[in-house]
Amino acid sequence: MSALPLRAGPWEKGMGILALVMLAAGSFWGLALAPHDAYQGSVSRILYVHVPSAWITFLAFFVIFVASIQFLRTRNLKYDTVAHAAALSGIVFNGLCLATGSIWGKFAWGTWWTWDARLTTVAVLFLIYAVYLILRSLIDDETRRARFAAVLGIIGFLDVPIIHFSVYWWRTLHQPASLLRPDSPRMAPEIMYPLLFMTVAFIVLFVHLVIAGRRMYEAERSLEIRRQEQVYEV
């Protein structure tokens, strides 16, 4: 009988602490030290959360893709737990990206929602994450669940650039000049460095969450195995 993975390993702990420190430092840098935007004032500081969460939204899709291919090649369920944990964290960052984008949009563009190209892409990705998690919840057999989820993870990732271009052309072919864009063409280094720092902090947090999520699923699995062993003993 394998031991239940109840305690966090050194990597999970280390990444968690590093994420906390970096997020605190990055927030201070972005909120207090960095200059605010000439037009939008301090509202634009939401950028330091919005942009990194958008990056993680895409990064998690990539992680799911690689883990899915690895699972189909090796049939090692360890990769499936990576994909599952990445999806669960990914949808949280995706939701955060949508929420901060919406709040920012209300201040910068005067509306909670607009069919901006990137906003729409991220919204479609949110739906795909949701469907991925729903599909997983519908399948009891763990190897079949892993296989089907891997197929969806691969097709979903291949869909990302297609979604991006279709949505982008949809918005630009029809109304070119009126496009509302949150970013300025050139970003001042005083804004870019804290942004990059926060992006790294978010990546560290994401890695921590994936390791923690994996441990959670491993624990669930060992519990399930124990329960079945007990049923046989009785």
Place this chain on the structure above:
Amino acid sequence: MWLKAAWALLRKDALIELRRRESLFSMAAFGVLSLLIYNFALPLDGDSAKEMAPGLLWVTVTFTAVLSLGKAFAGEKQNDAVDALVASPAPLPAIFLGKLAANLLFIGIIEILLIPLFLAFFPVATGFSWGWLALTLGLGTFGMATLGTLFSAMTVTLRSRELIFPLLLLPLMVPIIIAASHALSALIEQDMGAVSTWVQLLGIADTIFFVASLWVFEFLVED
């Protein structure tokens, strides 16, 4: 071998449909009903019809297709016919190809029925080229049917199959709906530059989905 197996599967599915007359009739009824309901519910005269028609046509085609796409593999569940199919000497991608061809045939028949009705109900200028219309419809339908066939194989064994199938298909085919309906509206406006942009996007999307589906299909039916 490949084509022979795919053709046998297509022929079988077409024969079953010909004798049962189940999917096609309900699809046709649903499609016509949707077109009627749009006319009742929306102010479709003059310019607004011109703007809304391409989108409405694609919504109708998509929802009508969902009715039959989701059932593509359901018939094979009886007596575990899927296992027999997989165990047969036919290569797995050929099975996918056969099912895809059957789906394309059914949706194609429905489209051929719906398009004249659509043009009759909606006052849209008909000065566009029919070849381009067939191309945009064909490419859009191919992408939709490819994803639909794949997810049909995935959901056939699941609980609440009817519920999860459209949930899987619709978000992933968002780019196809966008490209196909905007290709159509560019065609109506005779903006051929935009038409070719959308047609290229459809072609790329179709190729990616088709090649990927042929590859991953085996992982859906291996047990």
